[in-house]
Amino acid sequence: MFSYDKKYSSHSAVFGENPEKILVDHFKKIENSKPVLDIGAGQGRHALFLAENGYAVEALEPSEVGIKQMEQVSSEKSLPLFLTHADIKTFEAKADAYSAVLLFGILQVLPREEIEDLLQSIKKWTSLGSMIFVIAFSTEEPSYAKHKQDDKEVGKHSYLDAKGFLRTYLEPNEILQLFADYEVVHHDEHLTEAHHHGDGNIHRHAVIEAVFRVQ
Numbered sequence: 459m460f461s462y463d464k465k466y467s468s469h470s471a472v473f474g475e476n477p478e479k480i481l482v483d484h485f486k487k488i489e490n491s492k493p494v495l496d497i498g499a500g501q502g503r504h505a506l507f508l509a510e511n512g513y514a515v516e517a518l519e520p521s522e523v524g525i526k527q528m529e530q531v532s533s534e535k536s537l538p539l540f541l542t543h544a545d546i547k548t549f550e551a552k553a554d555a556y557s558a559v560l561l562f563g564i565l566q567v568l569p570r571e572e573i574e575d576l577l578q579s580i581k582k583w584t585s586l587g588s589m590i591f592v593i594a595f596s597t598e599e600p601s602y603a604k605h606k607q608d609d610k611e612v613g614k615h616s617y618l619d620a621k622g623f624l625r626t627y628l629e630p631n632e633i634l635q636l637f638a639d640y641e642v643v644h645h646d647e648h649l650t651e652a653h654h655h656g657d658g659n660i661h662r663h664a665v666i667e668a669v670f671r672v673q
């Protein structure tokens with residue numbers, strides 16, 4: 459069973475009920491003429507939020523459980539949400555261009571080479587004024603040292619544990635290099651309050667949050 463299927467089956471809001479604050483703060487800047495692409499949409503806290511606010515959203519998610527959970531809410535409310543049950547590696551964009559691409563918690567689960575490919579694809583999937591929203595983890599994260607010590611290094615700051623769980627960290631401010639061609643609308647890096655996901659352990663994240671615009 460895909461690891462996120464298990465997580466999503468046991469809890470209805472593993473990453474919380476609410477969308478990330480950077481989306482709430484900046485979503486009104488997204489042009490509504492083209493759809494939004496949410497990559498690794500999970501249980502839909504961002505895709506559903508935007509769809510409820512009148513944006514057409516394509517939610518790409520490999521977890522069948524996540525897709526079904528989003529489908530249920532979307533059909534009850536007749537939202538403009540289009541569900542794509544796929545992996546980013548094989549995804550083919552349906553729209554000519556998306557008005558925004560959401561990368562909430564996806565960079566940290568991809569190996570470095572897939573992050574590189576994704577950044578190239580995003581250039582093809584966007585046009586002038588399109589926005590990119592990012593939440594990722596930095597090497598300042600308390601769990602980084604543990605992964606570095608215990609797990610197999612498979613790329614720069616990227617570790618694979620014995621159960622096949624992959625975690626990739628970006629260096630502080632590295633996100634600005636990865637998106638060097640874009641206008642920076644918002645960028646902040648900080649340590650979160652202690653919290654837990656679903657029934658998981660209490661922990662803190664060194665979060666990178668960023669909003670970029672194609673210029």
Ligand SMILES: C[S@@+](CC[C@H](N)C(=O)[O-])C[C@H]1O[C@@H](n2cnc3c(N)ncnc32)[C@H](O)[C@@H]1O
Pocket residue numbers: 462473497498499500501502503504518519520521524544545546547562563564567
């Ligand atoms: C940390 S969760 C974040 C979920 C959601 N974006 C949120 O913020 O609530 C990462 C999500 O990425 C999805 N995912 C993992 N590998 C993926 C891949 N190769 N392509 C697309 N999505 C992937 C997982 O199934 C999971 O739902």
